[in-house]
């Protein structure tokens with residue numbers, strides 16, 4: 643049973659997340675399919691890719707597949723983690739990727755959406771950054787994705803509360819490019835893609851890459867990076883991290899002890 647649908651209309655590729663039973667959780671299998679689709683679109687010189695879920699969905703994506711998170715003693719968001727690979731694939735794709743969003747966007751799926759170049763949302767869209775709900779120590783490049791997408795104080799509110807923000811507020815903050823009525827979302831997004839396709843793809847591609855390089859150009863010394871990794875290890879080796887994962891699996895509210 644395919645976990646995504648894809649189509650190529652002229653120079654516009656579309657990837658549809660299609661695993662509603664798991665609320666489009668970003669499992670290794672789903673990520674492999676999406677990255678494969680992106681590579682296929684790059685080979686066919688697609689000038690825009692739209693990343694979406696099925697029309698009318700209440701959950702765009704529930705984020706990282708929690709069942710695939712390690713139970714401690716290993717960085718849950720290391721370089722080779724599927725979510726990390728997917729974010730890099732979106733950022734390095736040689737043309738704009740538009741996230742077209744209906745429904746809830748949770749956890750690592752927020753980073754996926756924010757890593758896309760443009761976001762067009764229906765009023766039903768919400769965005770919740772949830773590491774603190776599970777006890778996960780998000781990783782450095784992931785935090786940079788959030789900081790490049792939202793004002794610092796908003797990132798702090800989203801990370802510390804793990805509560806969703808609305809599409810309307812996200813648009814007001816500039817996190818989302820446009821919010822349009824659900825019945826107009828597809829046509830609006832297609833129109834945006836069409837506008838981009840009329841312009842010079844080489845110019846767009848190199849300007850996208852420049853912005854990726856400039857947005858990621860943060861001086862963090864090896865000493866500071868190693869300090870951060872040491873702090874993160876304390877978190878993913880903590881009882882609270884294990885409790886967060888356990889509580890999710892047992893469908894109950896976690897009880898965090900601070901240890």
Ligand code: YXS
Pocket residue numbers: 663664665667701703704705706707708709746748749750751771772773774775776778779780
């Ligand atoms: O009970 P069954 O077997 O039917 O499975 C349920 C859920 O367990 C499953 N599911 C997931 N499985 C793995 N990973 C997930 N992230 C995930 N989310 C859901 O899908 C089946 C239907 O879920 P259910 O009954 O809860 O659906 P619902 O419509 O009542 O609620 C939809 C959600 C999205 C509000 C709810 O499923 C939910 O809160 N999911 C978790 C959202 C979340 O906390 N995501 C963060 C994942 S961890 C992550 O992304 C990063 C590592 S971090 O934490 O750092 O951000």
